[in-house]
Amino acid sequence: MFNGVHHINFLVRDLMVAVERYRTVLGIDSFQYGELDGRGVRTARFRVGHTWLVLVQPTDPDSVPGRHLAEHGEGIFLLSLGVDSLETAVRDIKSQGGKFVSESPRKGLENWQLIDLDSAQFFDVQIQLCEE
């Protein structure tokens, strides 16, 4: 069902401090920057193999990522698995008892179509599906 790990989000308090650390210590020199006003975040992402690693700084404390940061602190936030068809994957997973946190997908960076599974079902791993 999944074609790969599409992206992994890390919550950080200060995007530019984090970018500088990844740049200096790990030698990452190619970041792409983004903003998602509807989600209340700004982002910097870099590619590792076939996967994007996305540094995410909440800009709205009342957003989902903002509340997660306040509650749990910085760290890995979610794992987004690539699918060829979000519609098919959602239908299949629902028929297998899977629960989603919303009825319909939302738009991520670069028009990625995203939908989040209920993390309680996966032992506190926030799994998301992504169709590019």
Add this chain to the structure above:
Amino acid sequence: MFNGVHHINFLVRDLMVAVERYRTVLGIDSFQYGELDGRGVRTARFRVGHTWLVLVQPTDPDSVPGRHLAEHGEGIFLLSLGVDSLETAVRDIKSQGGKFVSESPRKGLENWQLIDLDSAQFFDVQIQLCEE
């Protein structure tokens, strides 16, 4: 420096309950099982694209994963980035100010050679390097 996301570890309290959930809800039907006595864990892993997702149940509460589970609960534990040469990567990262939690690599599943970076340096993301 990195050739991909080699694996991602999820800490779970009960391996077989977790395997059954991933099998039923996400349709994952091909697990490989392992044990690492030195690390105090048993594991079940499945492949998503180029990445292993590894369910990890601590069997020793005094192990690093066991203590992490007791403190933080279930969820994503670490992100292991693939490198072609662990020796070169460690040398480069050290020269760039990177800190590791041990002096030398340890053996993971299937003779993966692993070394962990200091998570405090990466805003509570536990990054590991892995040479296969």
